[in-house]
Amino acid sequence: MIDRSVAPAGVVVGVDGDPATLRAVGWAAREAERRHLPLDLVQVLPPSARPRDELREPTGRALSLLDQGRRIAAGLAPGAAIRLSVVDGTAGPALVAVAHRAHLLVLGSRALDGALDLTLGRTLVHAMAQASCPVVVVPPRWDPDERHAGPVLAGVDGSPASYGAVAFAADVADRWRTRVTAVSVAPRTGPGVDEDARLRVIAEARAGMLARHPGVHLHETIDRGTASAELLREARRGAALVVVGARGLGAVVGPLLGSTSQAVVRGAPCPVAVLPAAAAARWTSPETAWAEEGV
Numbered sequence: 001m002i003d004r005s006v007a008p009a010g011v012v013v014g015v016d017g018d019p020a021t022l023r024a025v026g027w028a029a030r031e032a033e034r035r036h037l038p039l040d041l042v043q044v045l046p047p048s049a050r051p052r053d054e055l056r057e058p059t060g061r062a063l064s065l066l067d068q069g070r071r072i073a074a075g076l077a078p079g080a081a082i083r084l085s086v087v088d089g090t091a092g093p094a095l096v097a098v099a100h101r102a103h104l105l106v107l108g109s110r111a112l113d114g115a116l117d118l119t120l121g122r123t124l125v126h127a128m129a130q131a132s133c134p135v136v137v138v139p140p141r142w143d144p145d146e147r148h149a150g151p152v153l154a155g156v157d158g159s160p161a162s163y164g165a166v167a168f169a170a171d172v173a174d175r176w177r178t179r180v181t182a183v184s185v186a187p188r189t190g191p192g193v194d195e196d197a198r199l200r201v202i203a204e205a206r207a208g209m210l211a212r213h214p215g216v217h218l219h220e221t222i223d224r225g226t227a228s229a230e231l232l233r234e235a236r237r238g239a240a241l242v243v244v245g246a247r248g249l250g251a252v253v254g255p256l257l258g259s260t261s262q263a264v265v266r267g268a269p270c271p272v273a274v275l276p277a278a279a280a281a282r283w284t285s286p287e288t289a290w291a292e293e294g295v
Helices: 019-035 060-076 091-098 118-130 160-176 195-212 227-235 259-267 277-284
Strands: 011-014 039-045 082-088 104-108 135-138 152-155 180-186 218-224 241-245 272-275
Touching (some): 011 091, 019 060, 019 135, 019 160, 060 082, 091 118, 104 118, 118 135, 118 259, 152 160, 152 227, 160 195, 160 241, 160 277, 180 227, 227 259, 259 272
Parallel strands (some): 039 082, 152 241, 241 272
């Protein structure tokens, strides 16, 4: 009997009836197996009189849908332990609550040609701003047979969130046996750019990364333009993952989510990991569990 009173501490995936979420299941299954973590497939049902955020055994149509996800996950990652659950509530807040002890929250995006479906957009925006762990958004074009062959990109702008992004990117690259490309972007126009300051930002990110992952190679790219455009350009060269902070030092489109993270999620051809403030702080602070307690 599975104890559903204990919040998931592995990889959590939000699952609904859209095929995009099944792509997310595939990505999450492989990552859970790689990290030796359990995989929780969770469907959010409409709010009811039941206690909020209480995980339950799925039945009926929910069980059929989640079981489809389980079969996909088991086929791609036969070694992963899989749990199926439902929870009542609004999708974004419910998934954030369920994943408050998780290592990763994985969501699928219906984004096509830069447009987010409105309903899913609310879920993504809430999760990317409020989750306590990195939120990985898997695009509908992602092929579950893809291997992690390309680099892990990390957007670096000197903000605390970007240092967390580099730390998380290095941890992922170490597990995947690939390299990190740190991308720093200066504006094309406007006040003069202090190149020495930008180089110091990269150097600080490099020092923190190498202290914990000495075997990971870091490639540095300093471009001019907009951060989202340059990150997307680098991603289209064959990146395995893009990692950004939910909010950096640039323009903000809302009180909790930056314009760069939102644009990258909309346009990236590969999965994107967004670190909300709480997750970025966890990955930036050296006294915290950098390697997720060695898992």
